[in-house]
Amino acid sequence: MIQIKLLLGLLLSLFSIKNSFSLSTYFCEDPILRELPIQALGRTKPLLVHASEVNKFIFDTSSLQKLDATTVFCLLSLQAFGIPLELKPLIKVDHLWVKELLGMKRDETGINPSVIEEKLLDLRMELAKRKVNDSEKKELNKVLGRYQSYQEISTGVSWTVPKNFIAEKNEYEWSPLISELTESKIIELKQKYQIDSNDRSAPFLKYFTEWKIDYDQKAGTDYRVEYWYFRMHPFRYALVLSLIALLSIFIFKTSAVGIVFTAASLGLQIVGFVLRIIISERAPITNMYETVIFSGFGCLIVALILWKMKKENFFWIAGLTYNILTLMMANFANEMLNPSIGPLVPVLRDNFWLSTHVTTVILSYAALALSWILANMAIIKSFKKTLDKREEQRLTNLIYAAMKVGVVLLSGGVILGGVWADYSWGRFWGWDPKETWSLIVLLVYIAILHGKYTNWINPMRFIPLVALAFLSVMMAWFGVNYILAAGLHSYGFSEGGAIFLLSFFVAQISVLVVHTWKSKIRI
């Protein structure tokens, strides 16, 4: 094995294509690599997508030293064949304590993998010493996780090759590149295609081409949809379109321009969802990233319907605003909202219930988000002293309309969840944190609806209360996964979310405190 490695290394290292940044990139920059089907985390996907995801996880950026994600991944993998690495990758470290532990300076953002390798024993000891799973332990674990992923790449294990097609299962058996790309294979290819021995890159590229053609013939080309989806960035352009739409409402006298851009943005979002449905073969609402985008989409739809019904521009503006907020989160908060598509936990694998229960709940959150945006618009108006009694009355009715839609959808969604639980676990209700919190949300809004008929809640109090009530939605939606993180619904757990949620709470409560104090609401 070692001999094979060395010989292959020699085969490659004799030639070197220096790119414009004077790094040898061998065959790694060839475009065919990007579309190669590989298997990672239980799914078949194009190499470009896998490379971008793992690079981003390990180094915080998918491209390094101006080389694209696939090239970087390829060069790192070639280390397994004994080819020295000219790149200088730095594993991401962002926690101060971990930096100190690794002997890093405060302003350094990454560390050479070899340093971690040297200190691995110490780091493991440090982990073993800490009995409580505190944030320091978690952060250290995260860095070690990144290092492990790096190891998987640099030992050639992360890059998988379709080996044998198993016809009865209609799927491939996969094997790591390091055990498939042998010297005899390269020599065989050289002879087969009569490649001039000076062209050292060619047999490798032939190898990849053969593999791709073979896979496409036997298992189909479905995986390439993900390649196009990945390069297309529908939700990025949808954000731009939504922003233009919102601006044009204020700039242009007629609403025609705004309508065109709103429709274009919605269309692009639909394209994004449809592509994700094709790739994952399930409803596009199975993780935080998807539910956030879907709520933004749903909110805009609900807002447009209400706008048509009530002829109130506020709905349109509020719907677009929330749509923009969710798309911004989806595009810029990827540490919290992971856009990659992975397999589902077994309990959730039921497309019928997934698409009915989750869609209803997320749509209800969308409608409640609309009421939340409208409430905050009213509060901002009161700050600017443009909220007179009539305007307040008008906005209150709009908020109430959105809230009603939300409450009806949420009660339907909660019940559908109960029916699903009964159908697949044999119990209608089990006090699981996610279901309990969705019930709390319902109770909070129902309390407001009941209170509205008493003299406890007048419009003056109604508006800030609706803004406050949305915190319960955020708790049920984000808080259960990011803070409570226990129970059967823990499919969206990741870090960073807790900080976001806390900032959200602090910001909203501060706005409400200032508002209460300024407008002299008696509590």
Add this chain to the structure above:
Amino acid sequence: MQTFITASFKRMGRTLWKTLGHLKFAVLIILLFALCLAVGTILESNQGTDYANRFVYKSFPFMALQALIFLSILVATLQRLPWRKSLAGFYVLHLGLLTIISGSAVTYFFGVDGSMTLYPKVPTQKVDLGNEQLKIFPQSSVRSTMSSSITQGSLDLPYVVNPTLIDLDWSQIKVLDFYPFSDYAKEWKKSDSSSPIPSAEYQLQNSRFSETLTLSQHRDSDFQSSSTIGPLSVHFLPGQLFPCFTKSSSLGLLVWNLQTGECIALDTKNTSEISGNEGKKLMTIRSLALPMAFSPSESPLPWVQSKKENKIFWTTTEELPWRLFNKKLFESSPQLLLFGEGISYYNKNNSQWETQQLKTNSSWAELPWMGFKVKLNKLVFDQYPVNVPRPVKPVQENGALISGALRAIKLEYFDLEAGSRKEIWATNQSAVKFAHNGILWEATIAKEQKVLPFELRLSKFKMDNDPGTNNPASYESFVALREEENPGKHHVYMNHPLKHQQYTFYQASFFQTEDGYGSVLSVNYDPGRFWKYLGSLLLVLGSFWHFVLRKRIVWKA
């Protein structure tokens, strides 16, 4: 007078009626309910599901609150009768809620919610239900000699969060404290034995690591006389052996007497070689005038001559109190030998056995491995360490309890041999045995079981992973159902339960055994299901009617 009382009752009734149906009352109890739920989810996250259930979801006050909500909805609906068309949605919605709550109550009181553990190829009829019981039963056959008053059986444990005194007499076994959540804690117990038996506590540490080692040679102790910490092995040996370790021995062998503690370090001078069975080399000790020899490479036991069919040959014996200690066996890896106040180890750096003296709670002894040092905290001869349940607040981390998973109950029985009453803990982890009034008893905390009129047998369990990973993609049980009528084979997997008679079986979990995978099915019988579904339908229709279809009266400030 009577009219006055009736009048005041009427007045009270009217006030109650008015309050229960009042909107403000509704708002208050809705918010109180939401608050309880929020507390419940936080407790569930930090202390685990069981704690949250005992503290909130299945506690009496919470049940009472739900009953109050039911009453409030009922009264509010009745107050809005007779029928008004404008309130049609309201009636349907609230009737739906009442139906759901009633259905849930039916499920709670008359339903079955349990689990069935299926070992591979072992038929079973038993379903574990939710509530736990203390099960005590006499084990031995001597039962007939005792009066028939002995009843084996089970005692329902109270559904509480805090330690509770049960105080119940059961065939003269006293059932005392019950700890719903506890951990084992170390306690020093007085030794019954007349001879001194050593037990000790050491502190072992280096710059990154610190651990307390509790070691005992007492038979009844829950602590062993050896322990391992990573690559380091620690052995707690009798103190009489220590003097031998201070002497040098060219052969690296010691011989010592279990009874007197006398020990001899062996070298070429005080030993001689003789031949044993088939010319095997054995070693005798000159200073000991005993017909005894040793084989250092084979056994710590002495060899003696015996006669069989007129042939003399050598065998090992446990009857003589002498044992051989081969130091060579402790040289290849880091081994720390502790003798109470003395320690010994093999130092690889200078290829020497070294010894050090320790005084209780005084100095640290440096060890030749990774900067480790050791200290003696405690050395006793009339006590020994045991593990005793201590009540704790449970702690959950990453979805699993890291503390408080032990449920324990204290029993007091009569030990005929000792002639006194003794305490013992029955737990949910393993059954304890004790001799009460001369009879062997067994006690354990376990789930209440229900026996089904048919049996299930797991013929196969299948688990599929996501391709190329260890993440499970599906769990599937293939079960054979056996009963008089309609036996059959069934396939139970996620979202595909098995329905038989009134019961439904769902794939819940799995475990590994020596014979392959076992499976856990949850078993469910829900007589309230119809009402919950009907109520849900009414609720959805009603709220749609009330909030969406109804011509809304514009709300004025």
